[in-house]
Every structure is written in C-alpha cells, then in structure tokens.
Amino acid sequence: MEKVNHLILPADLSRPSNTIADLGELALIEKLKPFCAAGAIGDDAAIMKAQPQHKLVVTTDMLTENVHFSGRTTPPYTVGWRAVAANLADIAAMGAMPIGITVGLGLPGHTPLNWVEELYRGMADCLNIHGGAIVGGDLCRAMQRTVSITALGEVLPHQVIRRDRASPVMTVDQTGPHGASSAGLALLLEELELKEQQPSGTLSYAKAWIKAHQMPVPRFDALKDLRRVIQKDKGAIYPTITGMDSSDGLANALLQISNSSRVGMNIVRSAIPLPAGLSAAVGPETALKWALHGGEDFELVLCLPAKIAEAFTKTRFATAIGTTTDTGIVKLLSAEGSSSSTTITHESYQHF
Amino acid sequence: MEKVNHLILPADLSRPSNTIADLGELALIEKLKPFCAAGAIGDDAAIMKAQPQHKLVVTTDMLTENVHFSGRTTPPYTVGWRAVAANLADIAAMGAMPIGITVGLGLPGHTPLNWVEELYRGMADCLNIHGGAIVGGDLCRAMQRTVSITALGEVLPHQVIRRDRASPVMTVDQTGPHGASSAGLALLLEELELKEQQPSGTLSYAKAWIKAHQMPVPRFDALKDLRRVIQKDKGAIYPTITGMDSSDGLANALLQISNSSRVGMNIVRSAIPLPAGLSAAVGPETALKWALHGGEDFELVLCLPAKIAEAFTKTRFATAIGTTTDTGIVKLLSAEGSSSSTTITHESYQHF
Numbered sequence: 001m002e003k004v005n006h007l008i009l010p011a012d013l014s015r016p017s018n019t020i021a022d023l024g025e026l027a028l029i030e031k032l033k034p035f036c037a038a039g040a041i042g043d044d045a046a047i048m049k050a051q052p053q054h055k056l057v058v059t060t061d062m063l064t065e066n067v068h069f070s071g072r073t074t075p076p077y078t079v080g081w082r083a084v085a086a087n088l089a090d091i092a093a094m095g096a097m098p099i100g101i102t103v104g105l106g107l108p109g110h111t112p113l114n115w116v117e118e119l120y121r122g123m124a125d126c127l128n129i130h131g132g133a134i135v136g137g138d139l140c141r142a143m144q145r146t147v148s149i150t151a152l153g154e155v156l157p158h159q160v161i162r163r164d165r166a167s168p169v170m171t172v173d174q175t176g177p178h179g180a181s182s183a184g185l186a187l188l189l190e191e192l193e194l195k196e197q198q199p200s201g202t203l204s205y206a207k208a209w210i211k212a213h214q215m216p217v218p219r220f221d222a223l224k225d226l227r228r229v230i231q232k233d234k235g236a237i238y239p240t241i242t243g244m245d246s247s248d249g250l251a252n253a254l255l256q257i258s259n260s261s262r263v264g265m266n267i268v269r270s271a272i273p274l275p276a277g278l279s280a281a282v283g284p285e286t287a288l289k290w291a292l293h294g295g296e297d298f299e300l301v302l303c304l305p306a307k308i309a310e311a312f313t314k315t316r317f318a319t320a321i322g323t324t325t326d327t328g329i330v331k332l333l334s335a336e337g338s339s340s341s342t343t344i345t346h347e348s349y350q351h352f
Numbered sequence: 353m354e355k356v357n358h359l360i361l362p363a364d365l366s367r368p369s370n371t372i373a374d375l376g377e378l379a380l381i382e383k384l385k386p387f388c389a390a391g392a393i394g395d396d397a398a399i400m401k402a403q404p405q406h407k408l409v410v411t412t413d414m415l416t417e418n419v420h421f422s423g424r425t426t427p428p429y430t431v432g433w434r435a436v437a438a439n440l441a442d443i444a445a446m447g448a449m450p451i452g453i454t455v456g457l458g459l460p461g462h463t464p465l466n467w468v469e470e471l472y473r474g475m476a477d478c479l480n481i482h483g484g485a486i487v488g489g490d491l492c493r494a495m496q497r498t499v500s501i502t503a504l505g506e507v508l509p510h511q512v513i514r515r516d517r518a519s520p521v522m523t524v525d526q527t528g529p530h531g532a533s534s535a536g537l538a539l540l541l542e543e544l545e546l547k548e549q550q551p552s553g554t555l556s557y558a559k560a561w562i563k564a565h566q567m568p569v570p571r572f573d574a575l576k577d578l579r580r581v582i583q584k585d586k587g588a589i590y591p592t593i594t595g596m597d598s599s600d601g602l603a604n605a606l607l608q609i610s611n612s613s614r615v616g617m618n619i620v621r622s623a624i625p626l627p628a629g630l631s632a633a634v635g636p637e638t639a640l641k642w643a644l645h646g647g648e649d650f651e652l653v654l655c656l657p658a659k660i661a662e663a664f665t666k667t668r669f670a671t672a673i674g675t676t677t678d679t680g681i682v683k684l685l686s687a688e689g690s691s692s693s694t695t696i697t698h699e700s701y702q703h704f
Binding site: 020021023024025028042043044045046047048049050052055056057058059060061062063064067068089090091093094096100102103104105106107109135136137138139140141142143144146148150151152153155160162163164244245260352 | 372373375376377380394395396397398399400401402404407408409410411412413414415416419420441442443445446448452454455456457458459461487488489490491492493494495496498500502503504505507512514515516596597612704
C-alpha cells in the first residue's frame with residue numbers, strides 16, 4: 001500500500017484546491033474564458049456569421065472517458081486536441097472551412113482543475129492552428145468525463161463534398177498514410193513493444209505514430225491544395241468531388257462511398273501508402289490491416305476526375321490508390337491490373 | 353433474492369431484444385432516422401443554410417441523468433422535449449428563430465430501446481411545434497444517460513437581443529408567470545402534497561404545474577408578438593431590446609441583466625404574476641420564492657422602451673413588473689412607489 005500512497009497522496013495534499021468541486025462552477029468558467037472567443041460567454045447563445053453565399057456545415061461528436069480516451073493513452077491536452085481535430089476532420093470532409101465550435105463538458109466533481117485547463121488548452125491550440133474558435137459551451141456534473149463538441153463550418157455550394165456522387169471511372173485518392181494512429185495506440189497500450197533489435201530509426205517513427213494518435217491533423221491543408229489544383233484549370237466547371245474522412249478506417253471510407261454512390265472500386269494493395277517504418281516493425285500484413293481497419297487517422301478519401309487526381313497527387317498530400325468501377329464491389333488487387341483480388345469488407349466498431 | 357428476481361427478470365426475459373446493446377449501434381441509428389430531418393444522416397456533417405443577411409445563433413446544453421432528469425420526474429418523452437425546449441429558449445432569448453439541432457447522446461448499453469425512441473419522439477415533437485429539425489448527432493457508450501444538444505438559430509442583426517443594452521428608465525417585462533416548473537417538480541418529487549382540503553380547482557392547477565416542468569414552452573410566440581408590436585410603429589427605428597431567458601429563475605435573469613447592463617431595477621412585488629392557484633396551495637411566500645428562484649420556467653425577461661412595453665403587455669404574454677433605474681441595485685418593492693424594499697440577490701445553483 002505504501003507505494004500507492006506515495007504515488008497518489010502528495011498531489012492531493014499539496015494542492016488543497018485542485019478539483020473543480022473545490023473551485024465551484026462560476027470560478028471554473030472564469031478560468032476557461034481565456035481559451036474562448038472574445039465575448040463568446042455572457043449571453044444566452046453565441047452570435048456568428050457565415051460568409052455570404054456560403055452554406056453552413058454542422059457536425060457533432062461525443063467522447064467519453066475509458067471509451068474514447070483514457071489517462072493511459074491521452075493526456076488531457078491531447079484529449080482536447082483530438083476531440084476538436086475529429087470534429088474538424090468532418091468539416092474538412094464536407095469540403096468546408098471551420099468557423100467555430102461549442103463544447104459540452106460533463107465532469108465528476110473530483111476532476112482536477114488542471115485536467116480541465118489542459119483540455120481547453122489542447123482544444124484552443126488545435127483551433128488556432130486549423131481555424132475556428134470556442135464560441136460557446138456548457139458545463140455539467142457527470143459520473144464520467146464527457147466531451148461533446150459541435151463544430152460549424154462554411155462552404156460554397158459548388159464546393160460541397162458528399163459521399164454519394166462518385167461514378168465509374170474516377171481516381172480514388174487518399175491523403176496521409178493510414179495506420180499510424182493504430183500503431184501509436186498499440187504502443188501506448190503496450191500491446192506493441194519495440195525491441196532493441198528493431199530496424200534503426202524505428203524509435204523515431206514510433207514517436208510519430210504516437211503523435212498521429214494523440215494529435216491528428218484535420219486535412220484543411222490538403223483541401224486547400226485540392227481547390228488550388230481545381231482552380232488552376234481556369235474556365236472549367238468546378239467538378240463534383242466525392243469523399244469522406246477516414247475516421248473509421250480507410251476500408252470503411254471506401255465502403256461507405258461505394259455504398260452511397262453505388263459504385264465498385266479496384267484498390268491496388270501495393271499503392272496504399274503505409275506509415276514509414278511500420279511494415280518493418282510489425283510486418284506488412286499487420287501494417288496493411290491497421291491502414292485499412294485501424295481508424296482514427298482522420299485523413300480524406302476522395303474520388304476525383306482523373307485529370308484533377310493527377311495534379312492533386314503531385315501535391316505533398318495525396319496518393320492515388322485505385323479507381324471506381326461499375327461492379328459494385330470494393331476489390332483489393334495485389335497489383336495494378338492483377339487478376340488476383342480479395343474483397344474489402346467492414347470490420348467496424350460498434351459502440352453498443 | 354426471490355423478490356429481486358421477480359422484479360427484474362421477467363422484463364429481461366420476455367423482451368429479449370429490448371436494450372440498445374441487444375440491438376447494436378447501426379440498427380439503433382436506423383430506428384432513430386425517422387425522427388431526423390430527411391437526408392440529415394449519411395454524410396460526415398449536415399448542410400444547412402441561414403437566410404441571407406441573418407446572423408447565426410448557437411447554443412449548447414448538456415443534461416445528465418440524476419442531475420437534470422430522472423425516471424422519477426421525467427419520462428423519456430419529456431426528457432427529449434425539455435432538452436430541446438431549454439436550448440430553443442436560449443435561441444428565443446437572443447431574439448432568433450430556430451433552424452435546427454444536433455444531438456450527442458451518451459448511453460449505457462442496458463438502456464431500453466424504447467427509452468431512446470421516446471426521447472427522440474419528444475425532441476422531434478418539440479421541434480415540429482416550435483421550429484427546427486434534428487440535423488445531426490452522435491451516439492456513444494457512457495456510464496450515465498447524457499443528452500448534449502446544440503441548437504442553431506438565425507436572426508437579423510438589428511433584432512438581436514443581448515443582456516447588456518438596458519439603460520434607465522425602461523420597463524421590465526416578463527412572459528409567463530414564473531414558479532410553475534418548481535411547483536411541478538415538487539409535486540413529482542412528492543415534496544409537495546395536495547390534500548383533500550385544498551381550495552377547489554387545485555388539482556387541475558397541479559396538472560398544469562407538472563406540465564410546466566416536463567414540457568416547457570420556448571417563447572417564440574411571445575417573440576413574434578413583440579416583433580409585431582414593434583413593426584406596427586411604422587417608420588420608427590427598431591429599438592434595442594435587452595433580455596435573456598429565465599432558465600435559472602426570474603431573479604437570476606434580473607440580476608444578470610442588471611450586472612451586464614450596469615443598471616438597477618425597481619421590481620414591484622405585487623406586479624409579479626404567479627401561477628394560478630399556487631399562492632392558495634403553498635402560501636404567497638413560497639409561491640414568490642419559487643417565482644424568483646425556482647428556475648426552469650424558460651420564459652423571457654426583457655427591458656423595453658416604455659411605449660413598446662405598453663403595447664407588448666396588451667398581448668397575451670407579457671406583464672410589466674418594474675423599471676430599470678440608475679442605482680445599480682435590483683430592489684423588490686412591496687408595491688409601486690413604496691419606500692419599503694428588499695434587495696434581490698442570487699440563490700443560484702452551482703453544478704460543482
């Protein structure tokens with residue numbers, strides 16, 4: 001028992017007012033104001049304005065402790081960053097740019113103030129870098145730390161990206177490599193251990209995988225490059241872009257687009273980029289499995305007209321991994337033009 | 353043990369698929385789709401459009417079981433209705449009209465499917481009557497039933513109602529009577545019992561108080577009447593309206609407006625309307641206490657130019673209860689012009 005006491009007691013005793021119950025709700029709100037947009041707090045609701053002619057994009061995500069995050073894998077700063085990034089990735093997946101978020105926060109009274117401040121710092125930093133601000137929120141008592149974010153974005157109608165507009169034969173493009181978030185999570189959960197005899201450089205890759213899990217990047221950078229590529233083609237009609245984000249895995253995104261658009265796909269296994277060092281560390285089968293089914297990479301998966309795709313894949317973001325077909329089936333070909341293929345199927349996570 | 357078995361087992365055995373864990377997340381989403389706006393589900397985010405020239409209003413509220421609602425006081429239909437009404441009341445308090453909501457829902461796996469369907473039915477009914485639709489959402493596993501709603505509204509810039517625009521000497525108007533929600537809650541919690549010797553008619557009043565607690569009405573009806581009253585005064589500049597909703601009690605609303613606007617108020621005790629039958633049932637002191645500090649009536653508290661107030665109080669909604677002053681203090685006068693007064697202070701609820 002002494003070891004446990006030694007670990008837990010000093011922090012509680014040395015800081016007598018370190019929980020939100022000690023502080024009280026009103027004082028907590030004062031502490032969180034600096035992380036929010038100026039004037040965001042103090043009325044019944046926040047006032048915002050989308051740019052003229054723009055449509056509004058709205059998405060919401062609720063995260064709960066020990067389901068979506070835990071002290072073991074995500075310090076509070078990264079809980080905040082990830083929660084915002086996951087929402088912004090949905091905004092990006094609609095072709096939109098972010099304008100703001102609201103935060104519903106459920107907390108047990110014994111939550112350390114520091115945990116809440118770090119959460120808000122992580123959220124504010126992600127917004128500062130990627131766009132938008134905290135415009136409103138609500139705090140309430142809960143048995144379990146719960147973060148519910150609603151993100152708002154704006155988009156010109158012709159730039160909206162939906163899932164159901166793909167047709168044969170378009171190029172299937174993806175940003176990122178996929179699988180790094182799963183590798184990072186496996187390291188944090190100690191399900192993956194890197195041994196001394198790992199290929200050189202693996203440890204620095206490992207840091208990148210952990211960062212990919214803890215601080216994913218919503219792909220507004222890639223979206224802006226895509227717009228630039230399209231707009232270079234002056235005079236042409238803005239093409240219909242189909243796509244979604246890969247929050248539930250690359251395979252899930254391919255299948256959702258296939259299902260919504262009623263197209264098949266031929267995906268070329270060797271064309272799927274993997275995180276640097278991952279195949280060497282865990283073997284190519286596991287690396288591919290994580291890329292397809294791991295999820296939480298929050299990249300973009302897009303179906304583009306061939307000409308646009310060609311220019312887009314020359315940017316630093318995108319890789320062409322296949323084409324849409326009229327078969328209705330999402331096939332994984334071992335190499336381009338190969339006749340040997342398997343079918344990609346769902347391995348999705350259900351909450352209940 | 354037999355008694356416990358008798359109480360718990362039959363329900364579980366007779367309906368083998370009555371929890372959301374039995375059903376699974378994807379099937380649950382299918383069950384909830386009919387309550388949502390057409391096409392709302394199936395992309396990364398919802399697309400909406402505010403009317404041209406309008407500003408966007410955003411508010412969020414998180415409710416947790418046994419803090420904000422319980423099986424004892426609020427059947428699931430009314431949990432849904434109340435959660436939406438509370439958010440819409442914030443939209444109304446900004447002078448805005450509702451356009452839609454998103455719903456973040458945290459649920460334990462053992463939650464009955466019927467509970468979730470009733471929740472959504474309550475939300476959808478409140479939206480159908482008062483405006484807006486469910487445009488998006490997220491389901492996740494949680495230890496405690498948690499409902500996080502973000503509501504969006506729209507308002508022309510000159511019609512925005514803020515808390516900090518009041519000046520001396522304006523009329524303080526309120527909709528509703530206040531206190532009915534507290535009376536309803538007290539009845540539901542059996543803290544208030546109506547005896548046989550109650551004045552006649554009390555039982556029908558009691559039903560109205562319970563309804564006030566379970567199914568509050570966001571005051572878009574009063575807001576529309578206020579606009580009509582203002583617009584009748586043709587050619588005049590649209591006046592600045594100050595106000596907020598009374599979700600934390602009438603006294604809290606008066607004090608918040610006083611504090612934000614840096615004005616005092618003289619509120620006339622005898623002018624404060626009380627719910628029909630309440631004074632007779634619980635005595636005038638308790639009735640006034642509930643009106644001032646009970647909360648959750650979700651009415652509007654407004655500071656209006658005298659001429660507008662005069663016309664507005666002729667509608668079915670509003671009562672003038674006092675005037676703003678330059679004293680900085682919110683006084684409760686026993687009668688108009690009385691020199692005897694007390695000061696209204698906060699008795700607010702803190703979550704932590």
